[in-house]
Amino acid sequence: MRRLKNELDGKRKHTITICFANNKGGSGKSTTCSNIGAALAQKGFRVLMLDGDMQCNLSLSFLEEDLVLDYAKSSNNLYDAIHKGKELTSYIVSTPCENLDLIPSSTQMSSVEYELAGRQQRELLLRKLLAPVKESGIYDFILIDAPPTLGFWVMNLLCVSDYLVIPVEASPWGMFGLANLFEFWQAAKELTPQLDLLGIVITKVDARKLYFRQTLASLEEWEDIHIFSTLIHVDSNVEWAQDNSKTVVQYRKASRSAKEYVALAEEMLGIVGNLS
Numbered sequence: 451m452r453r454l455k456n457e458l459d460g461k462r463k464h465t466i467t468i469c470f471a472n473n474k475g476g477s478g479k480s481t482t483c484s485n486i487g488a489a490l491a492q493k494g495f496r497v498l499m500l501d502g503d504m505q506c507n508l509s510l511s512f513l514e515e516d517l518v519l520d521y522a523k524s525s526n527n528l529y530d531a532i533h534k535g536k537e538l539t540s541y542i543v544s545t546p547c548e549n550l551d552l553i554p555s556s557t558q559m560s561s562v563e564y565e566l567a568g569r570q571q572r573e574l575l576l577r578k579l580l581a582p583v584k585e586s587g588i589y590d591f592i593l594i595d596a597p598p599t600l601g602f603w604v605m606n607l608l609c610v611s612d613y614l615v616i617p618v619e620a621s622p623w624g625m626f627g628l629a630n631l632f633e634f635w636q637a638a639k640e641l642t643p644q645l646d647l648l649g650i651v652i653t654k655v656d657a658r659k660l661y662f663r664q665t666l667a668s669l670e671e672w673e674d675i676h677i678f679s680t681l682i683h684v685d686s687n688v689e690w691a692q693d694n695s696k697t698v699v700q701y702r703k704a705s706r707s708a709k710e711y712v713a714l715a716e717e718m719l720g721i722v723g724n725l726s
């Protein structure tokens with residue numbers, strides 16, 4: 451895996467930023483984002499996780515709840531940086547996961563749309579605040595967990611990203627609103643031409659139900675959209691890991707879902723490596 455990292459290092463020109471977004475709630479954004487982060491960190495990449503959601507699920511994936519609440523109540527969170535217009539370097543905190551740092555969120559992020567409403571260039575505020583972190587070259591990857599909305603804030607998240615990953619739940623309503631997300635992505639591309647769709651990952655597949663075949667068939671009707679071949683199955687280890695403030699990749703390496711997230715990370719590296 452060191453070899454892969456070196457190959458990627460050789461080709462990579464800058465920190466790669468990937469946003470996990472889908473306006474459909476509960477599609478697996480936070481779980482996929484956190485586990486891909488843990489898998490990349492485990493491979494030796496330096497990873498920064500940016501928790502862009504007021505639910506703080508990404509923060510809770512790596513830190514104990516009390517600590518997440520402390521950050522949420524303090525001034526050491528993303529909302530504070532947005533509110534004060536401060537650059538993000540000083541908001542980075544370490545986590546127990548080696549090679550992986552975090553910018554924690556806050557429940558106050560619920561008013562971020564209101565915060566942005568009166569600002570000039572309101573789609574690009576985060577770009578300004580994140581620029582010093584990117585320019586420092588400290589991180590190989592910045593992974594962003596988006597909330598289930600499509601407003602100015604998520605536009606900010608897409609406008610700092612090189613790639614968009616869309617987790618889609620293998621369920622009858624899993625694809626509801628996907629067309630809106632594609633339109634939103636196209637709008638973001640006008641401000642951020644480099645923003646590519648890295649792919650769609652099908653999550654929470656229940657092998658007993660075979661419903662995922664329906665999801666896959668519907669997704670394949672969209673032309674030129676990459677669908678990751680790695681499927682993420684339902685696995686109760688994911689929930690036990692989250693209950694222990696960890697990703698399943700850290701918590702239960704040998705589990706089916708941990709192996710799937712590692713395989714998905716490798717699939718992503720294969721594409722990012724080829725395109726960089």
Ligand SMILES: Nc1ncnc2c1ncn2[C@@H]1O[C@H](COP(=O)(O)OP(=O)(O)OP(=O)(O)O)[C@@H](O)[C@H]1O
Pocket residue numbers: 474475476477478479480481482503505507596597598653654682683684685686688689692707
């Ligand atoms: N592979 C999996 N196996 C079992 N449960 C899972 C799996 N992936 C996600 N879940 C569970 O599904 C729920 C939704 O997942 P998650 O929070 O990652 O979705 P989300 O898209 O981030 O949601 P939101 O839109 O609210 O931010 C969570 O309770 C999570 O524990």
Ligand SMILES: [Mg+2]
Pocket residue numbers: 479480481503505507595596597
């Ligand atoms: Mg989430």
